[in-house]
Amino acid sequence: MSYFEHIPHPWIRQRKEFGPVQIDDERVGFGAALGARITAIVGTMVCALLFAILALISLPSAIKSGDVIIIVAWIAQTFLQLVLLPIIIVGQNVQGRASDKRAVQTYQDAEAILHECLQLQAHLETQDRALHDLIVAAGGQAPPQAQPGPATA
Numbered sequence: 001m002s003y004f005e006h007i008p009h010p011w012i013r014q015r016k017e018f019g020p021v022q023i024d025d026e027r028v029g030f031g032a033a034l035g036a037r038i039t040a041i042v043g044t045m046v047c048a049l050l051f052a053i054l055a056l057i058s059l060p061s062a063i064k065s066g067d068v069i070i071i072v073a074w075i076a077q078t079f080l081q082l083v084l085l086p087i088i089i090v091g092q093n094v095q096g097r098a099s100d101k102r103a104v105q106t107y108q109d110a111e112a113i114l115h116e117c118l119q120l121q122a123h124l125e126t127q128d129r130a131l132h133d134l135i136v137a138a139g140g141q142a143p144p145q146a147q148p149g150p151a152t153a
Contacts, residue, residue: 006123009115011108043089051082 028036041047055078062074135141 006119008119009112011112011115039089040093042086043093044086045090048083048086048090051086052079055079055082 055074058074058078062071062078065071
């Protein structure tokens with residue numbers, strides 16, 4: 001006969017079935033939704049490629065000028081800004097999704113650990129009562145038993 005039944009936290013099973021909240025699940029107003037949509041479009045490698053082609057159209061004129069300042073300005077202001085911006089956004093989107101996933105999983109892991117600790121506490125209280133009863137049944141003098149508190153929070 002068991003005095004205690006261990007009930008695993010539901011997240012332990014669910015974590016394998018369900019993914020974390022995704023960035024796209026957020027509900028926002030019109031302005032934020034528009035900004036997120038533009039960021040999603042600009043933050044693609046296709047957009048980076050289109051910007052690179054657009055920047056390369058003006059490269060022959062910069063080279064023909066023969067002026068080093070114009071060539072440097074083309075590299076810094078045209079090519080780097082147009083091409084690197086979408087690439088950086090792509091990287092940030094990937095990092096943001098991974099960070100969100102880690103944060104949700106860490107929270108749920110902590111919640112599951114708390115539940116398991118409470119279950120362990122309840123199990124130990126049950127063992128204490130069983131040991132107390134065994135000592136009394138064997139004719140021994142058991143120490144006074146503390147009143148157990150609630151095992152769940």
